[in-house]
Amino acid sequence: MAGSDPFSLESIRNSLIRQEDTIIFSLIERAKYPLNPQLYDSRCSIFPGIAGSLLENFVKETEAIQAKFGRYQSPEENPFFPDNLPDSLVPPQSHPQVLHPGAASININKTIWDIYINKLLPLFASEGHDENYMCISACDLECLQALSRRIHYGKFVAEVKFKDAPEEYSPAIHAKDRDALMKLLTFESVEEMVKKRVEKKAKVFGQEVTLNNDDCNGKFKIDPSVLPRLYGEWVMPLTKHVEVEYLLRRLD
Numbered sequence: 001m002a003g004s005d006p007f008s009l010e011s012i013r014n015s016l017i018r019q020e021d022t023i024i025f026s027l028i029e030r031a032k033y034p035l036n037p038q039l040y041d042s043r044c045s046i047f048p049g050i051a052g053s054l055l056e057n058f059v060k061e062t063e064a065i066q067a068k069f070g071r072y073q074s075p076e077e078n079p080f081f082p083d084n085l086p087d088s089l090v091p092p093q094s095h096p097q098v099l100h101p102g103a104a105s106i107n108i109n110k111t112i113w114d115i116y117i118n119k120l121l122p123l124f125a126s127e128g129h130d131e132n133y134m135c136i137s138a139c140d141l142e143c144l145q146a147l148s149r150r151i152h153y154g155k156f157v158a159e160v161k162f163k164d165a166p167e168e169y170s171p172a173i174h175a176k177d178r179d180a181l182m183k184l185l186t187f188e189s190v191e192e193m194v195k196k197r198v199e200k201k202a203k204v205f206g207q208e209v210t211l212n213n214d215d216c217n218g219k220f221k222i223d224p225s226v227l228p229r230l231y232g233e234w235v236m237p238l239t240k241h242v243e244v245e246y247l248l249r250r251l252d
């Protein structure tokens with residue numbers, strides 16, 4: 001919006017709202033395929049010469065290419081496999097420096113990976129396998145990156161909340177009081193709205209669209225009830241965890 005502050009709580013929340021669309025569309029794409037559990041099994045070598053989980057290999061190699069083209073120069077992006085990433089081939093991009101430098105040390109992608117594969121996928125992917133490994137890996141990476149971006153966006157949320165009320169946050173930061181920080185940054189009414197909205201979006205985005213019949217017979221491309229659960233149990237608690245971690249470093 002012209003004239004609006006790009007770094008206000010409102011604009012940060014608008015970005016989170018837009019990221020909901022990305023997450024839901026990426027889950028709808030993944031839901032086209034069955035689970036294919038061997039893709040995630042580190043003991044199951046699907047192709048000779050590729051040891052470990054195929055998805056892990058795929059993500060590591062893809063992140064290496066994306067690192068070369070500057071993806072991780074952006075403070076919004078966090079790699080799943082940060083060790084030994086190649087240097088960027090592109091010159092440094094001018095990303096606005098809004099975050100405290102301590103933000104760079106916060107990366108909870110291991111937790112996000114584990115939840116995505118072990119808890120979330122079984123909630124919406126049908127059982128079975130079709131060996132469509134590369135298409136599925138590409139979908140998984142989209143989902144993982146969208147979730148990771150959203151959850152690590154907590155760094156920006158925390159920065160704007162701190163800037164808006166440093167006198168409220170500073171004592172809890174000095175005291176390293178995680179519970180007090182969690183209380184300060186939590187808005188339960190916002191969280192309730194988020195859960196309702198993502199369920200509605202899953203219904204709208206996941207309906208069958210035809211020219212003459214809008215009745216979807218209760219059938220959706222992804223079960224809409226998965227979305228409030230994903231957000232209520234994992235996405236919002238992890239975003240708040242990132243917010244607390246960021247705030248604890250904010251005055252270093």
Ligand SMILES: C=C(O[C@@H]1C=C(C(=O)O)C=C[C@H]1O)C(=O)O
Pocket residue numbers: 013016157185186187188190191194235236237239240
């Ligand atoms: C992100 C925010 O902080 C907290 C986390 C929320 C979320 O992850 O969606 C929502 C409300 C807050 O409890 C916010 O205030 O918008």
